[in-house]
Amino acid sequence: MSSDDEPEPTLSVPDTADELIERFGQSDAAEEALFGELTKAQVSLADVGGLANVKEQLERSFLAPLRNPQMAAAFGKKAGGGLLLWGPPGCGKTFLARAVAGEMGANFYDVGLADVLDMWIGSSERNLAAIFETARRNSPCVLFFDEIDALGQKRSHLRHAAGLRTVVNQLLAELDGVSASNEGVFVLAATNHPWDVDEALLRPGRFDRKLLVLPPDAPARHAVLQYHLRSKPTEQLNLGKVVEATEGYSGADIAHVVESATEACLSASIATGEVQPIGTQHLLTAALESSSTIGPWLETARNHVVYSNRSGDYDELEAFLRLRDKRRR
Structure with missing residues (x-):
């Protein structure tokens, strides 16, 4: 019999869930x-x-x-x-x-x-x-x-x-x-x-x-801003001001700031028919209109520092929270 005449193989369907699990285990x-x-x-x-x-x-x-x-x-x-x-x-x-x-x-x-x-x-x-x-x-x-x-x-x-x-x-x-x-x-x-x-x-x-791994420090925030702005049209930027405005922000928060500024400049570019590059003020405005999203996490973490730190596992976090509180006074 030629290969063309051979019947196609058939697959049996398991009758129960147990049979299906057993067959998977044998494969x-x-x-x-x-x-x-x-x-x-x-x-x-x-x-x-x-x-x-x-x-x-x-x-x-x-x-x-x-x-x-x-x-x-x-x-x-x-x-x-x-x-x-x-x-x-x-x-x-x-x-x-x-x-x-x-x-x-x-x-x-x-x-x-x-x-x-x-x-x-x-x-x-x-x-x-x-x-x-x-x-x-x-x-x-x-x-x-x-x-x-x-x-x-x-x-x-x-x-x-x-x-x-x-x-x-x-x-x-x-x-x-x-x-x-x-x-x-x-x-x-x-x-x-x-x-x-x-x-x-x-x-x-x-x-x-x-x-x-805490929120990015100033050099890290500068690097994150540079990374997300690398392929976008920009003016001469004063990233130092934006770094200051985003203290306490996570890397994801900073990416959102850049994205918000990008959307604003894109809308302006479409309205005028000319490319409107991202400027320092666009980024500062975006930072002002947003906020750090790690606040709820910090409050939860604070509770564990206060009530669950007998082993000292959260000493570094406790030091960070104390410094953060001092800066906010």
Whole structure:
């Protein structure tokens, strides 16, 4: 019989949900799955404007031991492990993680909550296993989890969500390298709510190093403004004034200021039929008409500083809040 005469193969449809789950577990799909975004990092810490203190801490506690593994071993320090970036939203935690990968010449594997969680029983755990396996195959690799507080939420808060408890357990097992070695895989995570992260994730060998990423300082705000204005028609700008006007703004807030000024100039250009470049006053007006969006986060953080800082985990944040209060008086 010729190939043209061969009957086409038929696919049997599972009769029950249990049969579907069992069939998925027997398939090799997880071996080929690629969740999230895997890229070669093209930026480094040199591309991060300002934030000298953050970069110095990254170098001292994370990057230097990786660059000098023998020296680190002589002092009983293990190269690698995990790093938790925490702080208010929109302040560049993901960009910093990408820059760390660039410093290491590593791949950057960006994984979000939607890449892991699945409605089917057991699928979220399989997704996590596949993600770590992908990172191992592409080492050296920085595996980055955004919103780790949602993925690794305190299990004491999950009494009525057994499925999420098993996801946390799977994440702990993968971080510990229970099923395979994590050599060459460096796990970073970001959260706006470190107080919601399960304590087990913060133990040695996991996310035992934590770095507070605060709103951009003056040099960083200047760099953010330059970045977002780089391809737009502008007058001779006095960015120093705009930097002063955006104190306390997140990087995302500053991007919004530039976008608002751009829209105003675009409307004026359409009305006059000529390009109206962005000027300093356009940016100052946009900054005046907007405000920092991190206020609610700071108030929540203040409560944790006051009532939950017995371990000293939030000392740096407490110092920042005191300085901020002093400046506002």
